[in-house]
Amino acid sequence: xxxxxxNGLGQHALHxxxxxxxxxxxxxxxxxxIKLYLVVWAWLFILSTCSYLVDYFGLxxxxxxxxxxxxxxxxxxxxxxxxxxMAWERLALAYAIILPPxxxxxxxxxxxxxxxxxxxxxxTFFGAGP
Amino acid sequence: xxxxxVTHTGQMRPRPAGWHxxxxxxxxxxxxxxxxxxxxxxxxxxxxxDTFIFGCFLLSYMTARISTRVPWPxxxxxxALRIGGQEIPLILIAIMTFVLISSSGTMAMAVNFxxxxxxxxxAILMLLTAALGATFVGMQAFEWTKLITEGxxxxxxxxxxAQFGSCFFMITGFHGxxxxxxxxxxxxxxxxVWRGDYDTGRPGxxxxxxxxxxxxxxMGLYWHFVDLVWVFIFAFxxxx
Numbered sequence: 074x075x076x077x078x079x080n081g082l083g084q085h086a087l088h089x090x091x092x093x094x095x096x097x098x099x100x101x102x103x104x105x106x107i108k109l110y111l112v113v114w115a116w117l118f119i120l121s122t123c124s125y126l127v128d129y130f131g132l133x134x135x136x137x138x139x140x141x142x143x144x145x146x147x148x149x150x151x152x153x154x155x156x157x158x159m160a161w162e163r164l165a166l167a168y169a170i171i172l173p174p175x176x177x178x179x180x181x182x183x184x185x186x187x188x189x190x191x192x193x194x195x196x197t198f199f200g201a202g203p
Numbered sequence: 204x205x206x207x208x209v210t211h212t213g214q215m216r217p218r219p220a221g222w223h224x225x226x227x228x229x230x231x232x233x234x235x236x237x238x239x240x241x242x243x244x245x246x247x248x249x250x251x252x253d254t255f256i257f258g259c260f261l262l263s264y265m266t267a268r269i270s271t272r273v274p275w276p277x278x279x280x281x282x283a284l285r286i287g288g289q290e291i292p293l294i295l296i297a298i299m300t301f302v303l304i305s306s307s308g309t310m311a312m313a314v315n316f317x318x319x320x321x322x323x324x325x326a327i328l329m330l331l332t333a334a335l336g337a338t339f340v341g342m343q344a345f346e347w348t349k350l351i352t353e354g355x356x357x358x359x360x361x362x363x364x365a366q367f368g369s370c371f372f373m374i375t376g377f378h379g380x381x382x383x384x385x386x387x388x389x390x391x392x393x394x395x396v397w398r399g400d401y402d403t404g405r406p407g408x409x410x411x412x413x414x415x416x417x418x419x420x421x422m423g424l425y426w427h428f429v430d431l432v433w434v435f436i437f438a439f440x441x442x443x
Contacts, residue, residue: 103420104318114308121304121437125297128279128442138443145438149431156311156427158420166236170247177258184262188269195272 103158113155120144120151246421250428253381257432260374261439267366276362278441282346296441299342300433303382306335307430310423317419322396325419329393332426336386343379347372374436381429392422 124144127137154160159167218224236244268275279292286294313328350371354361357369395401395414404413 104315107312107315110308110311117304118301121300124442125293128293141438141442145434148434152307152427152431156307157424163238166239166247170251173251174254174258180262184266188266191270199272
């Protein structure tokens with residue numbers, strides 16, 4: 074029992090010793106030149122304007138959808154990578170946070186089938202349109 | 204003595220019994236995010252869960268829009284504004300987008316000045332961020348008022364599929380709530396920065412813990428996330 078207690082104490086000591094070291098490591102400050110933020114800011118404005126123009130000029134069909142998606146992904150990427158500093162974080166964090174939302178695409182695929190099926194049954198029972 | 208030897212040969216150390224042992228096993232020296240403080244890691248994990256919430260909203264919107272036989276109202280016309288006798292499509296939403304992006308920009312600069320210990324600039328930029336966020340919420344309130352007076356309800360609207368209203372109020376309402384909470388937190392953190400809490404190590408009113416300038420970055424993560432969600436709402440709800 075005394076042994077266990079001593080061990081426990083030792084571990085506490087180890088932990089207490091570890092903590093400041095870890096904290097020192099944690100002080101990796103995300104300091105980047107202001108210019109970088111201004112450039113990203115400008116790009117976000119440009120990309121937003123582009124996606125607005127897609128609607129303004131009334132593009133439609135696959136061209137519209139692909140342009141919307143491209144501008145959206147670029148904007149999201151810039152925000153996450155630079156503004157949220159994900160580009161400079163360790164991979165362990167980046168993967169833990171970025172991979173799970175990508176799995177939502179599986180859910181999207183499932184619901185696409187589901188929604189198409191619902192539409193099909195509705196058309197079968199109620200006709201093509203109101 | 205024998206036990207000590209066992210311990211030193213790298214075998215499992217004796218653990219406390221019961222729940223203490225379980226807690227020790229799960230807590231001891233297990234740290235996945237090596238150089239990330241717990242505050243930042245927890246904010247990221249919260250944002251991840253929030254991503255799923257908004258993901259589910261957008262998914263249900265997608266399902267509703269695909270599965271209805273009734274044509275979906277054209278957002279380009281629904282959200283058009285008459286300015287100077289001319290109907291401009293989606294202009295209010297575009298302005299809201301620019302306002303929110305600008306607030307993200309000022310927030311990023313605030314984080315930067317925070318790490319440089321420039322209290323004045325950090326607080327001013329955070330308050331500017333909060334002001335832009337409040338502007339955004341104000342414009343959203345205007346948009347809601349306009350749509351409600353035009354007859355949009357969660358159960359129907361004059362232009363087409365009835366699900367339009369419920370999707371719109373649910374998604375933009377939840378996002379607007381996030382922005383509002385963000386504005387409140389921005390003001391709280393800005394006040395702490397202004398007062399020098401992170402320099403003097405004054406304990407927080409809620410956690411009683413000393414804050415650090417990293418709190419500004421963590422606050423920034425939340426704010427950028429709100430902007431990020433808007434990017435997706437803008438693309439899928441307003442432009443699609």
